[in-house]
Amino acid sequence: MDLLAELGARRALCIIRAPIIPDPVGLARTLVEAGLPIVEFALTTPDAPRLIEEAARVEGLILGAGTVMSEQDARDAINAGATFLLTPGLRPAVAEEAVRQQVPIVLGAMTPTEVATAVDLGATAVKVFPAARLGPAYFSDLHGPYPDVNLVATGGLNAENAAAYLAGGAIAVTAGSGVVGPKLAAESRLAEIAQRAKEFLAAIG
Template sequence: MTQLIAIIRGVEAENILEITEGLLEAGVDTLEVSLSNEQQGLECIRTIKIAYGNQLNLGAGTVISEQQADKALEAGATFLITPGWDKELAKYILSKDVPIFPGVFSPGEIMQAASLGIETVKLFPVSDLGSSFIKNVKGPFPNMKFMAVGGVTHNNIAELKNAGCSYFAIGSDLVPRGATKKDKEKIKKNAEGYIKLLEEV
């Protein structure tokens, strides 16, 4: 999985292949398709899976129930991301032998995730938590990997990486909400810019 994860939200399935192509050309091979619009998200996952299933890591985000988890896996998702901490949902997803990156916002939630054997958690919204929080929780959780989500931009990605984040999931600043085929080159350029920033840190 690359350090950079593209969050796809509000994109119609008819536009998703060109967007995926642009991301792959830039070197981004990990996509999170949000289920905030469940039907739209599932259609995108199915479409990507058929065309590029062997070329990328395809996940579903904004998973809030066992039913959604099942639907996403049936559509072709290979990992699941939740917006917040739900121990029972996390245990259910783990029982499917599927990687889960649960949203957390406190040391207590990180500790609960660690107790289930989860190795990477999503700090969300990371713009509210800040780099000092990340540095502080790295102490008691030195083996936990952190995925920065929510407010990651060109201006703070280096700071977040230096604070201890391993992965960076970026939404509208990388793939605009409701993007279409016409946005392919813009998205590719966005991705290349972020990759360059991460390489320079």
């Protein structure tokens, strides 16, 4: 799986973070059918490795694990079926494990120095967080010194503002609670999630 090619083609990925996810297979299938197949299950969700293992059965799903904080987290997620990893900030041990296992990793960063460090650690792409606080122009600014770094905009994005970050130079944007709200996931309100996913994708063109 070429994560950069998928991000460039899809331009969006979905973050799932909830106190409980009773139907990970149905949720994953709903997102794939809505046109949002790149999905990250955050490890802050209880029993996340099991959820990843179950969701991995869904055809067409490009499955990742997010909020990966340690080398053991990385191993658990990969063993469960995650095909890419994301971190909220710079996590050298996670990056080392991902590179060792040849699994794409998106490292979190905010400052120009952190972006450079993420690249040095072997990041496939760099997740800039919190994007909504930094603004779309910040992505254009980062591409001044780092024209070839693939940036993913994360944090506070929704159907109203996400397109501006793509226009600013992000390779992709994240759909979080605006699409898969914790309550919607916990209650398996899949039709509503599908509608929100379609609205998000329509908004980013």
